[in-house]
Amino acid sequence: MAEITAALVKDLRETTGAGMMDCKKALTESNGDVQAAIDWLRKKGLSAAAKKSGRVAAEGLVAVALAPGKVALVEVNAETDFLARNETFQNFVEGVAKVALSVGEDVEAIKAAAYPGTGRTVAEETVHQIATIGENIALRRAAVIEVPGGVAAAYVHGAVKPGLGKIGVIVGLTGKADAAIEDLGKKVGMHVAATPGTTALTIAEVDPATLEREKNVLTEQARASGKPENIIEKMVEGRVKKFYEDVVLLEQVWVHDGESKVKDVVKKAGAEIARFVCFRLGEGIDKEATDFAAEVAAAAGV
Numbered sequence: 040m041a042e043i044t045a046a047l048v049k050d051l052r053e054t055t056g057a058g059m060m061d062c063k064k065a066l067t068e069s070n071g072d073v074q075a076a077i078d079w080l081r082k083k084g085l086s087a088a089a090k091k092s093g094r095v096a097a098e099g100l101v102a103v104a105l106a107p108g109k110v111a112l113v114e115v116n117a118e119t120d121f122l123a124r125n126e127t128f129q130n131f132v133e134g135v136a137k138v139a140l141s142v143g144e145d146v147e148a149i150k151a152a153a154y155p156g157t158g159r160t161v162a163e164e165t166v167h168q169i170a171t172i173g174e175n176i177a178l179r180r181a182a183v184i185e186v187p188g189g190v191a192a193a194y195v196h197g198a199v200k201p202g203l204g205k206i207g208v209i210v211g212l213t214g215k216a217d218a219a220i221e222d223l224g225k226k227v228g229m230h231v232a233a234t235p236g237t238t239a240l241t242i243a244e245v246d247p248a249t250l251e252r253e254k255n256v257l258t259e260q261a262r263a264s265g266k267p268e269n270i271i272e273k274m275v276e277g278r279v280k281k282f283y284e285d286v287v288l289l290e291q292v293w294v295h296d297g298e299s300k301v302k303d304v305v306k307k308a309g310a311e312i313a314r315f316v317c318f319r320l321g322e323g324i325d326k327e328a329t330d331f332a333a334e335v336a337a338a339a340g341v
Contacts, residue, residue: 041070041071041072042071043063043066043067043071047066047071047073048062048063048066050073051065051066051073051076051077051080057080061080061083062076062080065077065079065080065083078252078255078256081256081260082256082259082260082263097116097179097320097321097324098116098117098118098119098120098122098123098320098321099114099115099116099117099122099123099132099176099179099320099321100114100115100117100123100128100129100132100199100203100204100205100320101113101114101115101195101203101204101205101206101207101318101319101320102115102132102133102135102136102195102202102203102207103136103193103195103202103207103209104133104136104137104139104140104202105140105191105193106140106191107191107216108185108186108187108188108189108190108191108216109140109183109184109185109186109191110140110183110184110191110192110193110209110210110211111136111137111139111140111144111181111182111183111209112136112139112181112182112183112193112207112208112209112316112318113132113135113136113139113149113178113180113181113182113318114178114179114180114181114207114318114320115131115132115135115176115177115178115179116176116177116179116320116321116324117174117175117176118174118175119174122172122174122176123199124199125172127168127171127172128168128172128176129199129200129203131164131165131168131176132203133202133203134154134155134164135149135154135161135178136202137155138152138153138154138155138161139181139183140183143183144181144182144183145181146178146179146180146181149161149178149181150162150165150178161178165177165178179324180318182209182316182318184209184210184211184313184314184315184316185211186211186212186213186313188213188216189211189212189213189214189216189220189313190211190212190214190216190220190221190223190224190310191209191210191211191224192209192210192211192212192221192223192224192225192227192228193207193208193209193210193224193225193228194207194208194210194225194228194229194231194232195207195208196208196229196232205319205320206232206317206318206319206320207317207318208227208228208229208231208232208315208316208317208318209228209315209316210224210225210227210228210231210312210314210315211224211312211313211314211315212224212227212305212310212311212312212313213310213311213313214308214309214310214311215309215310219308220308220309220310223304223305223308223310226295227288227301227305227312227315228315229294229295230288230291230293230294230295230301231288231315231317232317233294234288234291234294235319236285236286237286237287237288237291237317238286239286239287239288240287240288240289240312240314240315241287241288241289242283242287242290244287245283245286245287250279250282253279253282254275254279257274257275257278257279257282258271258275260278261274261275261278288301288312288315289301289302289305289312290302
């Protein structure tokens with residue numbers, strides 16, 4: 040039996056919003072498995088959160104770089120939000136995005152590539168920036184989409200300047216490369232930025248383990264209604280459909296009109312979405328909490 044510590048109970052309570060004793064019981068029932076405990080609380084209707092990927096706490100910037108039929112997206116993290124407004128840091132992140140556009144999305148390959156105009160690699164330039172700026176800086180992840188003959192588009196939300204911000208979405212579309220498809224690509228990016236649950240392009244791309252977990256939770260919730268199994272099966276079927284509408288891009292309602300399906304909008308435009316990637320700054324990273332005065336002191340180097 041795994042040890043159920045007070046810290047583990049506290050973390051589960053913060054994650055789910057459930058009561059302390061309920062969290063302790065959930066962890067006991069699941070032998071200390073946090074994810075299983077979250078599912079247990081959901082089945083009992085005691086969890087306020089459907090799922091959680093981690094507190095969004097890390098700072099820095101996401102950046103995009105574009106070329107005909109190709110687009111890159113990177114996330115570079117830093118310690119404080121102040122650095123996102125630092126021109127030197129902004130220029131560095133832009134440079135990293137341009138390197139990714141040339142090299143590809145493998146982070147280690149990007150780090151090993153030459154950083155333009157410095158005689159240093161990206162990894163070496165990162166160390167140089169840390170020494171210059173006085174904050175820890177790290178390239179966390181990168182994505183590159185290439186659509187030969189098609190359209191590569193990007194949207195950045197919360198931009199501090201063009202191509203730099205807090206949320207970045209890149210989209211690749213097949214079809215005639217014209218202004219209309221380019222505009223559609225940007226609108227798809229805006230849609231994804233506005234729907235944080237979107238994790239898959241098609242139903243076939245939904246992670247099987249995630250789907251199985253969801254069905255299990257939905258089935259237990261439906262059984263709690265006391266209805267017959269044949270009714271429960273239909274209830275689960277309807278709820279799974281709603282789940283797809285939450286996580287599958289093509290199955291969602293287009294945020295720009297509130298009624299059309301994304302797949303219908305794209306089809307009507309004579310295009311297909313080949314791939315999309317969304318980076319939300321700091322998602323899944325825990326950061327030690329500091330007060331405002333401490334952040335000011337850290338930024339000032341005192």
